[in-house]
Amino acid sequence: MSPLPSSNSLRPDFLIVGGGVIGLSIAWELAGQGHRVVLVEKHEIGREASWAGAGLLPPANPQQAWDPQEQLRGLSHQLFPQWSQRLREQTGIDNEFELTGGIYLARDPGEAASLRIARLQYEEEGVEAERLDQAEVARRFPHLQVDQEILEAVYLPGEAVVRNPRHLRALSVGCRRRGVVLLEHSEIDRWNLDGERLLSVEANGQKIAPGAVCLATGAWSQLVADQLLDEREFPGRIQRPEIEPIRGQLVLLDAGERFFKSPINEGIRYLVPRRDGLVLVGATVEEAGFDKSNTADAIEDLTQFALQWVPRLKTARRVKTWSGLRPASVDRIPYLGKLPGLNNVYLAAGHYRSGLHLSPATAVVMSQLMRGQQPLIDLEPFRVNRG
Numbered sequence: 293m294s295p296l297p298s299s300n301s302l303r304p305d306f307l308i309v310g311g312g313v314i315g316l317s318i319a320w321e322l323a324g325q326g327h328r329v330v331l332v333e334k335h336e337i338g339r340e341a342s343w344a345g346a347g348l349l350p351p352a353n354p355q356q357a358w359d360p361q362e363q364l365r366g367l368s369h370q371l372f373p374q375w376s377q378r379l380r381e382q383t384g385i386d387n388e389f390e391l392t393g394g395i396y397l398a399r400d401p402g403e404a405a406s407l408r409i410a411r412l413q414y415e416e417e418g419v420e421a422e423r424l425d426q427a428e429v430a431r432r433f434p435h436l437q438v439d440q441e442i443l444e445a446v447y448l449p450g451e452a453v454v455r456n457p458r459h460l461r462a463l464s465v466g467c468r469r470r471g472v473v474l475l476e477h478s479e480i481d482r483w484n485l486d487g488e489r490l491l492s493v494e495a496n497g498q499k500i501a502p503g504a505v506c507l508a509t510g511a512w513s514q515l516v517a518d519q520l521l522d523e524r525e526f527p528g529r530i531q532r533p534e535i536e537p538i539r540g541q542l543v544l545l546d547a548g549e550r551f552f553k554s555p556i557n558e559g560i561r562y563l564v565p566r567r568d569g570l571v572l573v574g575a576t577v578e579e580a581g582f583d584k585s586n587t588a589d590a591i592e593d594l595t596q597f598a599l600q601w602v603p604r605l606k607t608a609r610r611v612k613t614w615s616g617l618r619p620a621s622v623d624r625i626p627y628l629g630k631l632p633g634l635n636n637v638y639l640a641a642g643h644y645r646s647g648l649h650l651s652p653a654t655a656v657v658m659s660q661l662m663r664g665q666q667p668l669i670d671l672e673p674f675r676v677n678r679g
């Protein structure tokens with residue numbers, strides 16, 4: 293443990309930069325191991341991609357996963373119910389984690405082929421995936437419009453959902469209960485390095501001298517890493533992380549009551565029912581830089597998609613629309629490891645479309661790595677300088 297903080301400087305064991313689901317989960321995990329943790333967030337905690345996302349948690353099987361990416365998914369899927377329960381006990385906040393099952397549908401031949409391949413992969417991993425014919429879809433999902441050609445339908449009983457804004461609230465309250473210092477509206481204006489070591493940072497006039505730092509700054513991670521790496525001259529070329537924002541727009545409808553439970557997925561679009569009758573309809577996948585506006589075409593397309601599958605939503609009220617920026621690495625695999633050229637700075641970012649799902653396992657392996665332990669999962673495929 294580091295010595296106690298003086299009045300104008302903090303000396304935590306770990307500093308986390310970024311208060312999305314990844315940063316909060318890592319902070320909660322590290323604090324749970326008895327460490328002193330400070331988290332710096334430039335705006336409000338938990339209001340970016342992690343808030344904007346849909347909270348779909350597709351099934352995975354940690355026992356049969358051989359590939360580290362699948363192991364990360366499998367471990368997360370195993371941890372999510374445990375984390376949800378512990379957070380509920382600690383904070384009283386119910387994140388609405390629920391095993392709902394999920395239906396996957398295809399009307400387009402290309403999407404039908406992808407769905408067939410996905411089902412075979414699930415079967416190989418020992419994840420239950422039921423192929424349904426049109427009559428079975430109609431019988432089990434009476435709210436669905438089956439009077440259209442469905443080329444492929446698969447039901448995944450192991451799919452779960454979480455209400456992400458509530459999960460974020462539970463995590464931030466849980467962090468505070470574990471003694472994490474959360475500094476909102478706070479940005480790092482100075483990185484003080486000594487060779488390969490980060491000694492301290494300054495954030496809004498506050499000096500923080502941590503043992504190690506983890507950048508969990510989502511879609512902004514390349515900017516933050518560049519800012520930090522620019523502070524130092526490197527003898528040769530170093531491989532910097534590359535992360536771009538991928539916009540996802542969503543529409544929220546209010547159906548008055550929940551009349552279906554399983555999320556409906558087709559290609560990149562989906563409908564996710566919440567317990568209180570709200571239905572989330574998402575999402576676009578767009579390169580629009582850091583622009584988070586909504587576009588009329590996308591909102592119309594998502595609304596039509598919802599009505600094509602669930603005609604009863606015609607009477608639903610549109611509550612609001614929003615968008616979020618998914619953090620995407622070039623190969624769409626998250627970066628989990630040390631930042632090249634620095635020995636006490638780590639990066640956990642680039643989770644693209646699965647950051648909510650992958651957050652508990654990310655927190656566990658990053659906490660192990662940062663504490664000098666052997667991570668439970670081989671982090672080689674996630675290393676920052678993978679080229």
Ligand SMILES: Cc1cc2nc3c(=O)[nH]c(=O)nc-3n(C[C@H](O)[C@H](O)[C@H](O)COP(=O)(O)OP(=O)(O)OC[C@H]3O[C@@H](n4cnc5c(N)ncnc54)[C@H](O)[C@@H]3O)c2cc1C
Nearest residue numbers: 310312314334342345346347348510540616646647648649
């Ligand atoms: C429309 C949409 C739907 C999605 N659906 C799902 C889903 O169903 N399931 C799933 O698993 N995932 C989903 N995702 C993906 C998931 O939301 C992201 O992968 C995940 O939220 C990334 O978390 P993060 O903590 O890395 O990023 P963020 O939540 O964006 O958090 C990063 C934080 O860092 C802060 N920050 C940035 N720069 C600085 C700085 N210089 N100093 C301090 N703080 C800084 C930001 O303000 C932000 O709060 C979806 C995403 C979108 C947009």
